[in-house]
Amino acid sequence: MFLKFNLKSVLVATLAVFSVSVQGQDLLARQAPIDKKMRAIDSVSLQRLIGNELLDNPAGDLYQEWSNQHVHHYNVKLPEEYKIDLRNFCMPTPSRKITSKYGWRRSFGRFHYGIDVKVYTGDTIFAAFDGKIRVVRYERSGYGKYVIIRHPNGLETVYAHLSKQLVTEDQIVKAGQPIGLGGNTGRSSGSHLHFETRFLGRAINPAEMFDFEAQDIVRDYYVFRSSKNKSVAKSGGGVHRVKSGESLSSIAAKRGTTIDRLCKLNGITRKTILRPGQILRYS
Numbered sequence: 001m002f003l004k005f006n007l008k009s010v011l012v013a014t015l016a017v018f019s020v021s022v023q024g025q026d027l028l029a030r031q032a033p034i035d036k037k038m039r040a041i042d043s044v045s046l047q048r049l050i051g052n053e054l055l056d057n058p059a060g061d062l063y064q065e066w067s068n069q070h071v072h073h074y075n076v077k078l079p080e081e082y083k084i085d086l087r088n089f090c091m092p093t094p095s096r097k098i099t100s101k102y103g104w105r106r107s108f109g110r111f112h113y114g115i116d117v118k119v120y121t122g123d124t125i126f127a128a129f130d131g132k133i134r135v136v137r138y139e140r141s142g143y144g145k146y147v148i149i150r151h152p153n154g155l156e157t158v159y160a161h162l163s164k165q166l167v168t169e170d171q172i173v174k175a176g177q178p179i180g181l182g183g184n185t186g187r188s189s190g191s192h193l194h195f196e197t198r199f200l201g202r203a204i205n206p207a208e209m210f211d212f213e214a215q216d217i218v219r220d221y222y223v224f225r226s227s228k229n230k231s232v233a234k235s236g237g238g239v240h241r242v243k244s245g246e247s248l249s250s251i252a253a254k255r256g257t258t259i260d261r262l263c264k265l266n267g268i269t270r271k272t273i274l275r276p277g278q279i280l281r282y283s
């Protein structure tokens, strides 16, 4: 806002000086196009400034914090209803082939929080909306190389199993900008893109918004309702039964919390060996 005011006052001052110095009729006539041009430049710069300001703190009214940690847990009250604008989207990949849907996976005995789209190693992956890169990390037993972007529409999008990340944390990106290359890193068999859409940490089925087959959005606006998301939105008293192969980090990611919080809640340390069947509190 400061810059916006500053720019305007500079413009006003410049015009004022100009008008004062102008005496003759022909000078006034010549002033008109200059005035017009300056006005055009002014509005473009203003728009650019306002745009970058929005992207500098995307959805700042919803998210109280900005962190480069992979925390899918936000200690904020969910709005009853929130309208998410999907209109200025870009499909993260031109691939139309879904290899695994969102939801409970019986074969793995766990919930799949995203959608898997077939891509080949090296295929370009694009930002779904304008936004700011929140996380660029590597998780050996989970997401592999992944990127999380926070968008002004309130969503956070996750792109996982990449072979290469092309962005850095805190970088501002535009919808359609390349952010990584498809791959097979982390817990993945066969190259694919694991894509998640989250709102204040709560996973939403990406198929409610993106139709990869049609390469289009499903609707212009997705309305998030906390009543509809009660099962995942509930706070307090959550317990997790450890399954074989799970680690504190995979449980933390799955339950939308952090390893430190799991340790604190359960009186354990990062070095504690988990056994299948063990019950852990996560909230």
Ligand SMILES: [Zn+2]
Residues within 6 Å of the ligand: 100, 112, 114, 115, 116, 193, 194, 195
């Ligand atoms: Zn997946």
